[in-house]
Amino acid sequence: MAVEPTARAPRADALRNRDRLLETAAEVVAEQGAQASLRDVARRAGVGLGTLYRHFPNREALLEALLGRRFGQLAERAQELAGGGDPDAALTGWLREFCQGAGAYQGLPETLMATLRDPASPLHASCTAMREAGAGLLAAAQRAGRIRPDVTGTDLFALANAVSWIADQAPSLAGRREHLFRLVMDGLRV
């Protein structure tokens, strides 16, 4: 068995820069959306562009660092809800939370849907885990006879993202999000 050579600890400046980049990215992405200029993020973090790309090799990696934890929490939350109570309420509640997450940044629904095409995306893992957790809630609600059996987990993911997508296409539609969410959910019931 090969002895693992003791890995050198990351340099202090590297850690500092990584933190600053994440902070700044959160700001910039909140302002400009998920398609914000990465040059801008580096500039505002007071860091070279090369530094940004070393820490986060592409936009998805940066977003994964910003959103990964939240996705993980959503997956856990689904496990919790799977345990008790009304499966319909569990599914609906969870989806509502998901939609809020997907609406956190303008342009995020596109990014989330892109993980379906691109398994190599850094967001793929956390996103898939979350999607599968949701699929569990869906299956339970279907077993309980509350949701149409011809709805797949991917359908659900797509529709939830679509509702969030609508909300950030026009300011006038943002206020309709909950309403549209209910319309779509009603279409899924038996």
Added chain:
Amino acid sequence: MAVEPTARAPRADALRNRDRLLETAAEVVAEQGAQASLRDVARRAGVGLGTLYRHFPNREALLEALLGRRFGQLAERAQELAGGGDPDAALTGWLREFCQGAGAYQGLPETLMATLRDPASPLHASCTAMREAGAGLLAAAQRAGRIRPDVTGTDLFALANAVSWIADQAPSLAGRREHLFRLVMDGLRV
């Protein structure tokens, strides 16, 4: 009353170039989607970039030239359908046609939704006319008690675009379009 100075007829080369640009744009947009490179369109049309921009001052103007007629036809079609028969079938059928139109080019749903924000867009007029025609069918179906009264014309437009949007987010979802369309429509019924 000022005499309108007889406007010079457009030059033959100008007409020729405009036609060639439209032909080429249809090809390129079919291949690359509504966000295709305009430089590419000009290049493949064998025309300078300046020429493209003189004929079509921005991307929306080019798309309007490509799609305007189809939108007009859809608006007329709504008028026809408004006359006879089952209002629910009329609405559903028309929306299905609309969705096919919105799915004609990858990225088109975004463009259509953008007309809600930007009344100055060259696509705004034809798009609004079409939207209002659809709203007429919606109102009829609501009067007939077939569609929930809390659905607005804008809701309908947004949801239809959202279904088309889903279909072009991942190849695997394109085949689910009709299914998703039905799910959403069912949510709108009383």
Added chain:
DNA sequence: TTGACATTCGGAGCAGCGCTCCGTTTAACT
């Protein structure tokens, strides 16, 4: 047919983008 001229053409140029590459600096360990 020729000359005049408005119209049209075409592409260089600007500012921005994502991303790579590499010479320079620096933190960390001996």
Added chain:
DNA sequence: AGTTAAACGGAGCGCTGCTCCGAATGTCAA
């Protein structure tokens, strides 16, 4: 203090949308 691997930062590449203007050309009158 000296060595060295790691990290830094920004010039540079090829792309984007869009503007601007000198050169070319179609059209119409003489």
